[in-house]
Amino acid sequence: MQIIIAGGGKVGAHLASQLCADGESVTVIESDPRAVERLRRACPDCAVVEASASDPRSLERAGVHMADALAAVTGADEVNLVIAMLAKMEFAVPRVIARVNNPANAWMFTPANGVDVGVNQADIIARFAREGMNLRDMLTLMRLGRDEHSIVQATVNTGSRVEGMALSDIGFPENTIVVAVDRAGSLTVPNGRTVLNAGDEAVLFCSREGREGIRRLFA
Template identity: 45%
Template sequence: MRALIAGAGRLGLQIADALGGSGYELTIVERDDERIAELERRLPGRLVSGDACEPAVLEDAGARVTDLLVATTGEDEDNLVISLLAKRQFGVSRVAARVNDPDNAWLFDDRWGVDIAMPVAAPLISLIEASGTAEGRMRPAAAAQQGQRPVRETPLDPCGSVRAALGGGSQAAQAGGDRSAEPGGRHETPDHARTAAGGHADPRTACHAVWGPANRTSMSSGGRAAAPACVPPPGLAPALREAMSAPVGGQLALRVLVTAASKHGATAEIAERIAAALRSALPAAEVDVQVPSKVTTLERYDAVVLGSAVYAGRWLDSARNLAVKHSAELARVPVWLFSSGPVGDPPKPDEDPVDAAPLVVATGARQHAVFAGKLERHHLRFAERVVATALRAPSGDFRDWAAIDAWASRIVQELQKV
């Protein structure tokens, strides 16, 4: 059996590991050349450099002879294009696609070549809205026809099912034991969906009491649904089913990027210290350290710590450019910023760097910290020594490692909630 995975991010690697372990012949398409070089020694199978949205790239990757294609990029529009090409142009029999934004879940169906949508970051409600009652994967329970009754009293059909959700009006909710299932409601397609479909509404009978496979969700004794699992239909490969069945926000390891612009190495050492603290406190997390100038995409990261040395009250260009260029990507994940550079006693200035406030807004950073820096005159160029002398900046290492460690600990606490 052959499998083609588009995107070598966190989910892509999770699925690749599962499929590779089950004997699948793997091909992975990734457009980041540095990422490919990083994975060459780690992953079995073939790595193809290129954009999977391009038919020629999929052709080269063997889409015509693959049995399974999984689109796992961080962009929904890319995953839809890849799925459509796979199904319509290359005739791939089974296509799975990652849903990044729950608002886009309604698009991920057979019209776009998607056999199973993977709402990696979405709650159960989005899964239900995306799949409706299609193909028997979720169906109205008897209460929807028989009249109002508490969910815990709703008969289950077939054996091995659980109560998953209630819907009414335009929304659905988790099915608690005391909530009632009522017949006769309808769930209209959102206006934006209707427009995209050419103006034709696609009303669906509301799943007032919905059942799905028992491993889609588990119920406590009080009748409340536990953390949902994204479960593909029975026809999907067992290894992929396993990889996709982790509870949302559950077993997939966090991937964190720590990146800092440093002129003489002092700020880079702060970044390394923060990364070490994260690795120690979060052993399951993957923590990468990279200089900003080498960062080409943030697609595969779940959190970012970005810092810079400060000169003349400003961040270095490489760090500032990364924050501005990738502001949309950064705004989607937890971000922390830090500045390093003030020296003396007291070392910290009365005000933050002049460009810090706009960067905090652009990235949606949770916090911006300012740490004291280090100044060794023998490392400075002539012009820098002149400026340091004019400002009467003292030499020495003024970095407060206890403060840096404490800040890293607060980041750990936040990441444990992600």
């Protein structure tokens, strides 16, 4: 995954460190030289571009044309909106997340303004970035135990390997259990004969190693 973080303050640095720890390819854009130095010391595996992220040329320098996702997390809502609109409408970044600093401005952070997800907490941003972007339509609902088993939710995409298949015919990763299937708001406990349709949301229990296999099946 190629991820750009616009804003290298406390939120941006926190997010960058988490994503780098997950093995993602992260580029941070920050205009404050002091913040840039802190970032380079704290996140040596991240690329840092010293520039204004609201300038299209800065986004191009950061590799926006190859980005899978961008998180605009500066301390100014108007700046985050400008960055989000540029990323989505000018450069067609698939996934754009923006930080909402003032809850009164939340109504502006919509897909119409280039924002796929508007959030106002660093940990929520990190969760959507790690799980929503890295695993596409798969979110970790809960982690269990020290060995990092998880309960995850995965959406059946049109054309995915599991679309139209009965659960008993799907080669799930080892130690994976399908706990429930949500179809158009109706939650059912499935059995081996349950067929997954596009748009269904499956809730699964799996190991840490199994999450990547699940992502490939549902992508």
